[in-house]
Amino acid sequence: MTAHFALPTSSAVNGSTGPFAAGIRWPINLTDMVTPRQLEIMVKLCEGKVNKQIAYELDVSIATVKAHIRNAITRLGAKNRTNAVAIVAANSAIFQNAAA
Secondary structure, three states: OOOOOOOOOOOOEOOEOOOEEOOEEOOOOHHHHOOHHHHHHHHHHHOOOOHHHHHHHHOOOHHHHHHHHHHHHHHHOOOOHHHHHHHHHHHHHHHHHHHO
């Protein structure tokens, strides 16, 4: 199964131009939005790892992983965990392509 994400675009949101989704200007610099540890955990979620795997790899408790995910969701302005992973994955791909 393949997931297809379409980002809605608007030319006049908040008086500026550019692609927008859920009030967030794309692309965003993730390091300005979340802590390095939160970003590390969100990237591992993008790789398809579950909380227990992430906790084992980082040598922290599952509760710590959940707390980092919850705080990252809030800081990113995401609706839920899946939305947060989509935001991180989309922005990571954009910045990787820009650096190449």
